[in-house]
Structures are given as structure tokens and as C-alpha cells.
């Protein structure tokens with residue numbers, strides 16, 4: 127029964143997490159083999175899905191042979207009085223913010239209002255728990271695989287965990303692409319700090335920060351919100367790029383930031399770009415964000431992907447042949463989360479059917495997933511690689527210069543653009559200094575001809591194609 131599942135989860139996750147997440151779930155209908163669970167807020171739904179989705183599914187299957195699948199939905203009926211337009215637009219500033227985000231904010235603010243009502247007269251500890259989001263215990267330094275692309279960020283994170291608020295490291299600004307370990311490192315810092323006890327750490331996404339802020343305005347508890355934030359020793363705000371265009375929230379964050387840094391507390395921020403590239407953030411905020419330590423996490427290398435897969439395969443206890451790991455590291459290149467997801471799926475499948483993981487089973491099990499990962503080459507990339515290869519300037523790809531040393535590589539780039547992308551001739555022409563589609567067609571034909579006549583050129587083009595596709 128649902129009650130039994132709740133009891134078991136409570137035992138597994140502990141009281142605080144249970145109250146914060148699981149207790150918010152309401153039981154929905156069972157339809158054929160699918161049970162629906164509702165959560166009052168999108169954020170909660172996503173969180174529960176990520177953190178407990180798998181476990182809920184397993185527990186349900188154990189509980190009832192009928193249930194195969196657990197569906198998590200947002201239940202609008204749980205929504206309270208919507209927040210007013212004024213408070214929302216105040217929080218967003220007058221520009222920006224699509225209605226979509228606005229309604230999302232409204233939705234969450236409404237749910238948050240309820241949340242605050244529930245936790246009236248909380249103890250100090252609960253204030254913090256209520257303010258921040260719990261840390262994922264798997265995201266430790268030990269579980270983070272270090273390689274060239276992330277060693278600097280890793281070192282900075284370790285340093286801040288050992289000596290918070292030391293000069294030169296405040297704020298710590300971590301940036302990099304999606305799924306490269308920013309959140310993991312932040313949690314690792316938080317976990318390490320808290321393991322030494324007696325230090326209050328608040329972690330939340332910039333999105334959550336905004337919701338809290340809006341909700342505090344809605345419930346006229348701004349002072350409380352400010353005080354709560356300013357009472358922590360370490361404040362971590364994840365995915366700061368979310369605040370672009372949300373001017374009032376930025377302003378609020380700026381003041382919080384200054385107050386904390388002035389008081390000698392540590393701030394850790396992550397974003398998808400460096401402070402100077404985060405256009406759309408207020409200048410003074412960008413300046414301050416860049417004042418401490420800025421560390422980027424670069425895209426993974428093949429070696430790092432292999433090390434990560436090896437570590438995760440080992441931790442799983444299911445043997446995975448090296449060939450399979452190489453195959454995955456070769457196919458899934460952008461995002462560690464997806465790399466991990468693919469491996470987990472293979473392992474789950476192998477456990478389920480009771481057969482070992484093989485290269486064949488991998489290709490079969492991950493068919494749809496890998497399709498989405500076929501390399502999509504962009505014209506920019508082609509231009510860059512070709513210019514690099516022939517040692518010409520990138521700007522010459524779109525310049526009017528006709529000298530052969532420039533014109534030929536340009537034609538080759540056009541040829542590759544036609545071969546490797548799904549762009550039309552006119553689209554390609556536009557990317558090459560607004561050239562006409564007939565010029566592109568001519569280039570494509572000319573390069574094909576030349577490749578037949580000149581094996582050296584054919585080889586160069588094939589090499590370029592290979593580099594672009596792998």
C-alpha cells in the first residue's frame with residue numbers, strides 16, 4: 127500500500143527529507159499498470175522525480191504486481207491564491223520574462239506560500255532546511271573523477287571546502303556547459319563543510335532563490351527572507367544565468383552577496399558562462415562575481431569520459447567490458463549526466479534479463495538514445511576546422527578575397543557544409559559572407575571534381591570530415 131511505501135521511504139531518507147519531499151505527494155489514480163502521484167509544484171515534481179523516481183517505481187513494483195510504472199504529475203488543484211501580477215513583474219523587472227516563466231513563478235510562489243504556512247515557528251535548523259535545498263549525498267569529492275578539463279575547478283572547490291572565505295577565493299565562481307559537474311562540485315563543498323559540523327550552508331538554484339524572493343514579497347516577509355539568507359556561513363547559488371532579465375531578483379541577490387562577503391562569509395556561484403560573458407546581468411554584479419576565483423570546467427575529453435565510466439561501472443558492481451565503455455565514451459561526448467544515464471540503463475537491462483553487458487546489447491538497448499547523439503556538425507565548426515587546417519584566418523571564410531590560398535579552403539568548407547549538415551545551399555551561402563547559392567553549388571561540384579583528380583586533396587578533405595564527425 128501507499129502507506130507502507132511511505133513508511134519505508136521515511137526510514138530510508140530520514141525525517142527531514144521525508145517531510146520536505148515525500149509528504150507532499152498525494153496519491154492519484156491507478157490506470158491499467160500505471161500509478162499517478164501528484165505534487166503541488168513543478169519544482170517539487172522535478173526534484174522528486176530525479177531524487178526518488180527510481181526508488182518509488184521499485185517500491186511500487188514490490189508492493190503490487192500490477193504497477194509497472196509510476197507517473198509524477200503536478201496537481202494544479204493544490205495551487206493556492208495566485209500571486210499578483212504586480213509582485214511578479216516587480217521581481218522580474220519590467221523587461222523580459224516570458225508569460226511562461228511568469229505563470230511558473232506564480233505557480234511556485236503559490237505553493238511556496240503554503241509551504242511557509244506549514245512551517246510556522248520553526249527551529250533554527252529548520253529555517254535553514256526550509257530556505258535551502260538538501261544536498262545530494264552522492265555528490266562527494268570522492269565520487270568526482272578528476273581529469274584535465276576539470277582539475278582546476280576541482281582544486282578550487284577543494285580549497286574552498288577546506289578554507290572557506292579565504293582571500294582570493296570569495297566568491298568562487300564555477301562555470302561550464304550542461305552536465306559537466308558544476309552542481310556536483312557545489313554539493314561536494316557543502317557536504318565536506320557540513321561534515322565538519324557547526325557551519326551553516328545554504329544551497330539553492332538561482333531559480334529557487336527567485337521563487338523564495340517572490341514568495342517573500344507575496345507574504346510580506348521580505349525581512350525574514352533577507353535575514354535568513356544573511357545568517358548563513360556559506361551561500362551557494364546554482365545556475366545563476368537564470369537571473370538574466372530578472373532585474374529585481376538580481377538586485378536582491380547583489381545586496382545579499384555584498385552583505386555576506388562583507389561579513390566574511392563564503393559565496394559560491396555557478397553558471398553556464400564566465401561572469402564577463404553573462405551579458406544580461408547587471409554590470410556591477412558581474413564585476414563582483416569576477417572578483418574572487420573564477421574556474422571553468424571544460425568539455426570532457428575522451429580520457430576523462432572513460433575514467434568516469436570506469437568509476438561508475440566499478441561502483442555498480444556489474445561488469446562492463448572495456449569495449450562498451452569506449453563505445454559509450456565515443457558516442458556520448460557532451461554531457462556526463464547522459465553518459466551516466468546510458469551506463470545505468472545498460473546495467474539495469476543486464477540485471478533484468480540476467481545476461482552480461484556486451485557491445486551488441488549496448489547498441490540494441492541504447493538505439494534511440496544514441497540516435498539523438500549522432501554528431502550534428504555546425505557550419506561554424508566546419509569553418510573553424512578548415513581555416514585551422516589550411517592555416518588561413520577564420521574571417522576569410524566570409525571575406526571577398528579570391529586568392530586561391532583562401533578561395534580553395536573556403537570552397538572545401540562549403541563542400542563539407544553541404545555534406546555534413548542539413549543546411550540548404552542559400553543558408554550555406556549566407557554563412558559564407560552572404561554568397562549566392564549558385565556559388566555554393568559551384569564550390570560543391572568543383573571540390574568533388576578536384577577530389578577525383580587529386581588524391582592529396584581528397585585525403586585532406588576526408589581527414590577533415592573525419593575530425594568533424596568524431
Ligand code: ADP
Pocket residue numbers: 265269270271272276302303304305306307308309310311434462463466
Ligand atoms: P552541471 O551542474 O554542470 O550541469 P552536474 O553536476 O549535475 O552537472 O553533473 C551531472 C551528472 O554527472 C551528475 O550525476 C554528476 O555526478 C556527474 N558528473 C559530472 N562530472 C563528473 C565527474 N567528473 N565525475 C563523476 N561524476 C560526474
Ligand code: MG
Pocket residue numbers: 305308309310364365
Ligand atoms: Mg547543475
